[in-house]
Amino acid sequence: MQTLIPTLLSACVSAGWTVQTNADRATAALAASNTWGAAWSILVSLLVVALLVTLLGLGLIYLERKIAALFQSRLGPMRVGPYGLLQTVMDTIKLLLKEDIVPDKADKVLHLLAPAIALTTPVVVLGLLPYGPLAQLADVNIGILFISAISGFGVLGVLLGGWSSNNKWSLIGAMRAGAQIISYELSATLALLVVVMFAGTLSLSGIVESQAEGWWVWRAPLVGLVAFLIHLIASTAEINRLPFDIPEGESELAAGFHTEYSGMRFSFFFLAEFVNMFTVAALTTTLFLGGWMPFHVGEWARFNEVMDHIPPLVWFSFKTGFIVFVIMWVRWTFPRLRVDQLMHFEWKFLLPVGFANLVAASVVALGNWYFYPVA
């Protein structure tokens, strides 16, 4: 017992880890010709993703409703279970039991395919995010590139859904989503490039490890903060959340691209929105807020040691939770933009600022003018 507690404690600290992903474990097992071990690793990965999607869906929808209620001085769900905790579970059951209505003149195959595509892309991203040094399913060496490619692919589900529904509202909503993602993907990527330049790697774990001395949001003077803000704004637009939710603006387009969807197909879109929100928050955390890295301040050895004793998973959840809260906070405060305002904002403001920031960031990176520079 005397030795167990310090051992456990030291197992919890956030410093001095070597990253080991589940994919690494499977490869190692295969190399040792341990087929069952490899299969076990893959099974665990699949289960984790499935569990994560379920928990995120239930948890985030509940949180969104609670937080929305608090922002409006209400209570939110209170009836089903203590503090309405079972509300989303019951809603899921309700959605499962609902009739699956497909419009008569709809393109049946695409109509079925669209929600599946919309949900697939954020789930793929879930498998690549570094939740902790030992809790990552696969670390692709082109991680960032892969993720931005995949998340751009997600809009295909929205486009197909709007197209196949054979409905004016759906089609207009889908086209708006397409225009929006083409525009905002640019700014988001420009902001990503800043971090890629600082870290010198595309791998997500590599980017997290490059922030051991300090998070990019404050370690790179000003440019980090600007890139962080641009990324947050652009990715909020990419996942179609308020104030950028013109593809499903209720006041203009009924329900936009998912007007003709009901039951489980609708809930796929709904779930995709919330998983997307999590992936965006997690990605922002990873790139700008140090991922699972603890908060360190230069030479304060004592302080840093205390921070090290908070497990990486807690750091990651805390930061991601904060970003999710900010996204929700923005949603329940800002009004929805008009289509032209949206385009105006991106092409005339965000994009030039993004480019200027990229140039400034390259100067900073060349001069190694970071706080706490590593030789």
Next chain:
Amino acid sequence: MAHVESSDVKETRMRVAGIEVPVSIVPRLAKEGYRGRFSTGLRGLLSGMRLTLGYFFGPVITQQYPENRKTLKFPERYRAILKLKFVPMKEAITSWDFKRRDEGLPKVDAHTLRTWLRGYEEVKYHKCTGCGNCEKACPNGSIKVITRYGEITEDRELDRFIWRMDSCMFCNACVQACPHDALEMGPEFENAVYDRRLLIYNLNTQAGAAARFVVEEEAEMRRKMMAPREVCGGPIPLNGHYLPRVEPLQVVPLLDGPAPENAVAEVAL
């Protein structure tokens, strides 16, 4: 937002069509440049976020209604029912409390029993003089003030204050119109009924003079000046209108005492 300071507004007089009138000259709004719009926009968004964060940590207004019926808190401005203000007085039980009906034994409910045991009852004297101002102020014709000639005061007295909740829009005009502070709006909101006739209220429990005339009198005199009225005993139709498919309620005096015939007579068509 660009806005105009009140110091920039010039007050002058101008001759318009031969008449001199006071005129305020407001300067044109200066168009803001890109920087100005950016900073005002950003400031607006940030102050919005600060406001919602204040709500987030501020008190929750929602109440868990059916569970907390006993401890419901109402905002002061909440209006759910029209009420007459009353001056309650403890009165000795009078004979008509005991002789309820001629038929058989008196029906004794908990309230009556309590009254008997206490030896007195609380009589609510209204403050209304029957002036009819509220009736005139009401935009919907929801109020009908029926007056009678008081034998003792030798003046106009309130007989029935009839209020139709089904056509009231709770605008508060009647309360503001009353010169005698006799009306108020209350928060009692569970007023749904199965029969729309029950939405026609008789607000006064006693017919007679206003409280300020009554309370000074001797107890014996007070009893003579007033006569009891029931809450839903109002004559229907009202204001000369029938409700479609609704039969008039039978006006049955629950208690002995002066029968309210005059009331019915007044609204008879």
